[in-house]
Amino acid sequence: MPELQRLHAGHAPAVLAFELANRAWFAASVPDRGDDFFDRFADRYDALLAEQEAGVCAFHVLVAEDGSVLGRFNLVDIEDRTAGLGYRVAQHVAGRGVATATVRELCRTAAHRYGLRTLRAAAARQNVASQKVLVKAGFVPVGPTDPAHLGGKPGTWYRRELMDDRPSGSSTGQHP
Numbered sequence: 001m002p003e004l005q006r007l008h009a010g011h012a013p014a015v016l017a018f019e020l021a022n023r024a025w026f027a028a029s030v031p032d033r034g035d036d037f038f039d040r041f042a043d044r045y046d047a048l049l050a051e052q053e054a055g056v057c058a059f060h061v062l063v064a065e066d067g068s069v070l071g072r073f074n075l076v077d078i079e080d081r082t083a084g085l086g087y088r089v090a091q092h093v094a095g096r097g098v099a100t101a102t103v104r105e106l107c108r109t110a111a112h113r114y115g116l117r118t119l120r121a122a123a124a125r126q127n128v129a130s131q132k133v134l135v136k137a138g139f140v141p142v143g144p145t146d147p148a149h150l151g152g153k154p155g156t157w158y159r160r161e162l163m164d165d166r167p168s169g170s171s172t173g174q175h176p
Contacts, residue, residue: 002062002065002070003063004073004102004105004109006052007048007049007052008049009049011061011063012041012042014061014067015045015061015069015072016038016045017068017069018068018069018072018090019033019038019041021090022088022090029126029130030124030151031150031151031152055078056076056078057074058078058083058110058113058114059072059074059075060074060106062089070089070090070098071089071090071093071098071099071102072086072087072088073086073106074087075106075110075116075119081116081117081118082116082118082120083110083116083118083119084119084120084121084122085119086121087102087106089102099133100133100136100137103133107119107137107138110162111163118160118161119139119159119162120158120160121134121139121157122149122150122156122157122158123150123156123158124151124153124155125154125156126153127155131158135158138160140158140159140160141158142156142157142159143156144156144157145157
């Protein structure tokens with residue numbers, strides 16, 4: 001069964017293999033990372049781990065039983081109990097509910113592990129699959145994005161409040 005894991009140094013080879021194997025497929029719906037990303041992957045990966053250590057971001061990978069990466073699920077720009085959500089899944093698992101289930105899991109993790117209250121995500125208008133994932137995972141559209149945010153493509157911002165992600169019966173410590 002695939003497992004959502006917090007990114008660590010040991011994931012680097014599998015993350016690189018995932019990005020290379022799916023590069024053309026990703027580029028069809030999101031801006032391409034560019035050759036520099038792959039040429040300087042080790043440096044960029046180390047920078048991601050440093051950002052995570054600083055608490056600015058929380059990066060996760062969905063790892064298959066064989067150790068391969070099936071997807072990346074990231075919380076970025078963490079500030080004031082809010083973060084941006086970004087994700088991508090391998091082409092061979094797309095359309096099977098993997099992204100939706102993992103985004104839902106990450107929403108629970110964001111609330112419980114990181115104490116976040118709100119997540120936001122952007123999806124390009126042409127990326128219908130991403131829009132469906134966000135809506136199925138409880139996000140609601142809140143307005144247009146600046147096309148510069150999505151590689152020049154028009155899109156929509158989505159938002160999800162996480163306050164309802166507490167386990168049932170949990171207390172907020174407040175009394176009526």
